[in-house]
Amino acid sequence: MLLQGQDWAKLCRAYRHRRGLKQEAMAQDFNVDQSTVSRWERGTREPSLPAKQAILNEMLETGRAGPDQTMRLMLEQSGSAVAVWGRDHRLLGCSPRFEREALLEGDEGVEAGGSLFGRAHVIGHVLDRLDERGFFDGAVMLAVLRLNPFLQQRRVAVGGVIVVSMFPVRDAAGEIAVLAIHDHDVFGTPLERNTEVMISFAGSRDGHSQTVFSELPEG
Structure with missing residues (x-):
């Protein structure tokens, strides 16, 4: 990292x-x-x-x-679940809570490529959608991801929706990366399908907002 x-x-x-x-x-x-x-x-x-x-x-x-x-x-001092992701799907850094809750529940762990929500295709799919809309070129000032909880059984049982607020930041190489802050909105309205994600974009260049629904690939 x-x-x-x-x-x-x-x-x-x-x-x-x-x-x-x-x-x-x-x-x-x-x-x-x-x-x-x-x-x-x-x-x-x-x-x-x-x-x-x-x-x-x-x-x-x-x-x-x-x-x-x-x-x-x-990141080290954050009490929230926060992660920084690169354009190439690499995890560049994360807070202790994110590492504990989202990564180390699996057998792989961070160094072996442990993945968001236990499934590598989820974060890769989301990052690709961000890339398509110019997030890594500075065209997006904020993106908000919503999806149904499905990693931790206690969160699945509670219901609601996982909300991830994503902001552009500069990584160590000077490239734009994603600062993602994760939260569980227990009162949020779940999406109709667990295989679907909703991403709302706010543009930094034109000020326009857009919401898209995207079907996750199998994996």
Whole structure:
């Protein structure tokens, strides 16, 4: 994946040095002891959530985080199911919740090409539909996907509809990718067929909106 995890040990040391803090002072800031900060900086333990948030905020405010690093930091801290997909169907990065709920339920896992909703053809089909309408060329500012839940049995039992809000972002190579935020709308009206997806597009060039229905291929 292009969006790899952070080196929190390095980021933690750099943050402390920029602020002119000793480990004891930084420990007091985050209500931990000095030995904990030492372990953060040796890489034997990840910083606490408040420490990560402070590092992220400081990097964003001072412009020290580039676009790719900013995206990685935000993905790591997101409590939502968020993923970034490339035009070529590759998963470029995802939040812990997305990895836990949408990918690792299968046997393959992320590195072996684990797929959205447990079926690789679903995300590939959606990305191809986005490509046809110019998403990866900057012609779309927002696309919203709706489909019936069918991966997790507990979501199937609840009903409703899976809603995926998709925005264009720049990946590490400078190309447009898809930032997809997943949600389960339990009060949403299900589609008539489980094999169908509905995608609503909002254009960035002409301002027009369009909704299309597309039949998923078998797989």
